[in-house]
Amino acid sequence: QKEVEQDPGPLSVPEGAIVSLNCTYSNSAFQYFMWYRQYSRKGPELLMYTYSSGNKEDGRFTAQVDKSSKYISLFIRDSQPSDSATYLCAAPPGGGNKLTFGTGTQLKVEL
Amino acid sequence: DTAVSQTPKYLVTQMGNDKSIKCEQNLGHDTMYWYKQDSKKFLKIMFSYNNKELIINETVPNRFSPKSPDKAHLNLHINSLELGDSAVYFCASSQGNRGTEAFFGQGTRLTVV
Numbered sequence: 157q158k159e160v161e162q163d164p165g166p167l168s169v170p171e172g173a174i175v176s177l178n179c180t181y182s183n184s185a186f187q188y189f190m191w192y193r194q195y196s197r198k199g200p201e202l203l204m205y206t207y208s209s210g211n212k213e214d215g216r217f218t219a220q221v222d223k224s225s226k227y228i229s230l231f232i233r234d235s236q237p238s239d240s241a242t243y244l245c246a247a248p249p250g251g252g253n254k255l256t257f258g259t260g261t262q263l264k265v266e267l
Numbered sequence: 268d269t270a271v272s273q274t275p276k277y278l279v280t281q282m283g284n285d286k287s288i289k290c291e292q293n294l295g296h297d298t299m300y301w302y303k304q305d306s307k308k309f310l311k312i313m314f315s316y317n318n319k320e321l322i323i324n325e326t327v328p329n330r331f332s333p334k335s336p337d338k339a340h341l342n343l344h345i346n347s348l349e350l351g352d353s354a355v356y357f358c359a360s361s362q363g364n365r366g367t368e369a370f371f372g373q374g375t376r377l378t379v380v
Contacts, residue, residue, distance in 0.1 A: 164308075186282060199271070199357050199371030200310070242308060254323050257310040 159183045162258035169265055175232040179245035179258045182226065186247040186256075188231060189221055191230045192259065194242045203243075204230070235265045270294050271372040273358050279378045280348055288375045290344045290358030298322075299341040300359040300369065301333060309359070316341055348379045 160181045169175055177191075188207040192200035204219045206212045212219045220229040228245050242260040249256060271292045280286050292299060300323075301313040315323035316335040330346040341358060358372040 195376075198378075199359075199373050201290065202368050205368070244310065246352075254312050254315065254325075256312075260308045262308075262309075 158259070159256045160247060160258040162245060162261050164259050164261060166262040166264055168264045168266060169235055171235060171265055173235050175235050175239070175263060175265075176230075177230040177261050177263070178226040180226055181228065181247060183247075183249050183256070185225075185249045188247065189219070189228050190255070191219055192244040192246060192257075193241045194243075194244060200244055208212060212242070227266050237265050237267060242265045246254070271358055271360055271370050273356075273372040273375050275375060276373060277376050279380065282348055282379055284348050285344070285346045286348060286377070287345070288356055288358075288377075290341045290343070290372060292339055292358075292360040292370070294360055294362075294370060296360035296362045296370075297338050298361050298363065299335065299338070300361075301341065301343050302357040302359060302371075303359060304355040304374070306354070314343075350379050353377055353379045357379060
């Protein structure tokens with residue numbers, strides 16, 4: 157079992173839809189969590205990170221962490237074609253500098 | 268200005284060859300990493316250096332040898348390339364030891380034939 161699991165998709169939604177991307181994790185040592193976005197043939201770029209349980213909002217993006225159920229979510233409101241990418245959740249065990257990534261969810265936002 | 272740059276971007280080589288990938292960051296970070304992304308897009312850490320010192324060495328074959336001449340550079344040398352080494356290799360950097368905001372390069376797409 158991988159430490160961080162994601163549904164690989166692909167997930168296809170119409171423009172303007174609300175998108176929900178999810179991860180589960182098994183390692184209780186994870187203290188904070190990150191969402192990276194990776195466009196095709198590019199390197200991952202950090203979208204958001206959250207330290208505690210609860211919600212964190214940044215523009216159209218909301219990250220949610222539920223440590224009791226070991227569940228991480230990323231919501232995208234008013235999705236745009238430019239949001240089409242692979243979204244990777246990640247966490248550093250023990251707060252160190254080694255990132256453990258999920259397998260990524262491929263998102264396609266269609267016109 | 269490119270923050271984390273890798274060369275080459277594409278590398279096609281035959282089995283058994285030795286090749287190197289170079290990485291440079293101009294962000295002033297003190298920690299650099301090599302990650303491998305396989306054909307299923309799974310990204311896994313290989314090595315990490317902090318101020319030129321190796322601090323993470325995952326279960327990677329000895330054929331892979333990282334070298335950090337200074338904290339702005341981290342190179343990856345691969346000996347006796349195998350078909351299974353085909354992947355995209357990403358260099359990344361961050362400041363400090365939390366790995367919170369790791370900035371990634373564009374990747375080097377290695378194909379072993």
